[in-house]
Amino acid sequence: MIPLFTEDSENIERTDESEVETDIKEPFDPKDINITVEPKTMDNLVQRLKYGEIDLDPDFQRKGNLWATDVQSRLIESLMLRFPLPAFYFDAESEDNWLVVDGLQRLWTLKNFVVDQTLRLRGLEILKDYEGKTYDELPRPMQRRIMETQVTAYIIKPGTPRPVKYNVFRRINTGGLMLNPMEIRHALNQGPASKFLKEISESAIFNRYIPVSDRRMADRELILRYVAFRLTSFRQYTKPLTGFLDAAMEKLSRTTEHERHELKEGLFRAFAITEDWFGHEQFSRSYAVGGKRLLNGALYEVWTSQLALLTEETISRINQRLPDFQAHYKRLLMSDDFVYAITRATTDNRSVLIRFEAIEQLIVRYAQ
Numbered sequence: 386m387i388p389l390f391t392e393d394s395e396n397i398e399r400t401d402e403s404e405v406e407t408d409i410k411e412p413f414d415p416k417d418i419n420i421t422v423e424p425k426t427m428d429n430l431v432q433r434l435k436y437g438e439i440d441l442d443p444d445f446q447r448k449g450n451l452w453a454t455d456v457q458s459r460l461i462e463s464l465m466l467r468f469p470l471p472a473f474y475f476d477a478e479s480e481d482n483w484l485v486v487d488g489l490q491r492l493w494t495l496k497n498f499v500v501d502q503t504l505r506l507r508g509l510e511i512l513k514d515y516e517g518k519t520y521d522e523l524p525r526p527m528q529r530r531i532m533e534t535q536v537t538a539y540i541i542k543p544g545t546p547r548p549v550k551y552n553v554f555r556r557i558n559t560g561g562l563m564l565n566p567m568e569i570r571h572a573l574n575q576g577p578a579s580k581f582l583k584e585i586s587e588s589a590i591f592n593r594y595i596p597v598s599d600r601r602m603a604d605r606e607l608i609l610r611y612v613a614f615r616l617t618s619f620r621q622y623t624k625p626l627t628g629f630l631d632a633a634m635e636k637l638s639r640t641t642e643h644e645r646h647e648l649k650e651g652l653f654r655a656f657a658i659t660e661d662w663f664g665h666e667q668f669s670r671s672y673a674v675g676g677k678r679l680l681n682g683a684l685y686e687v688w689t690s691q692l693a694l695l696t697e698e699t700i701s702r703i704n705q706r707l708p709d710f711q712a713h714y715k716r717l718l719m720s721d722d723f724v725y726a727i728t729r730a731t732t733d734n735r736s737v738l739i740r741f742e743a744i745e746q747l748i749v750r751y752a753q
Contacts (some may be wrong), residue, residue: 428620455508673718
């Protein structure tokens, strides 16, 4: 089978659908913020790491344990020099399994050096006598310095409302490897929803039709966008898209296994139908205007969610008038209003309504 797009972000059309949306859709009561500040020692954190009580490899993050050896070594050197460390942030919804909001790489370093002892110190700047040493090879005074180092931990307590957690994750998470909104959704919705998105994103069918990079969960967000407009009518959509997808992830968590199966089969069915109708340019404006075949996320979400539930009778009627249907769609892809709705301000309520109603009317017209 010929893939429809190469696995390259350059083959995804650049629109403003990935705009940063910082509005709080439903302001929460500040009294709902239940975060405690707790002094901890490195020994406290090591014990949790040793017994698997801090999740360093959750499904929602694909970037744990990324620091190079010299970077990890300098962190350990800082501990031995008694330099202060930035605070750690944890979601303690489960007392036995904390999620890391901020501090993942530092915790991996601690695990590598103290718990697993797979890290040998390299590239030290000051304490060069300890170059090449593992934790067990350090003199006891240095081991004690590391373990007795005091750090500040901010703990998001159980029962904190979900909107508060989303906001905390977005505001607190720092550094060059900060979580994006999709990774945060996975962090806060571990279980059926995250497993469902993972299963589809790794399937051969999805990767044949939509082989976008899995880096930063771009593939899973595309799947969630389809799910969001299956679980909630486009007429009920309200911006920002980030909040709409947050809500969809929570709804997906509450679906039954049968409902998730129907969602998956509907998506795969939509892939097959659009390929029959539009070939390899099924989710691209190039179907009408030519040029490079670029995946347009707005076209993808409207076609997949609209076609997933079409009856065989409806499809058959459209197939009987397919040349006219295709010609009409090409004209639509060149109309100013529709082009604006799939390329500019794509997350605005009006743009969503324009593109969904246009495709809905196209289907209804040729299914008669």
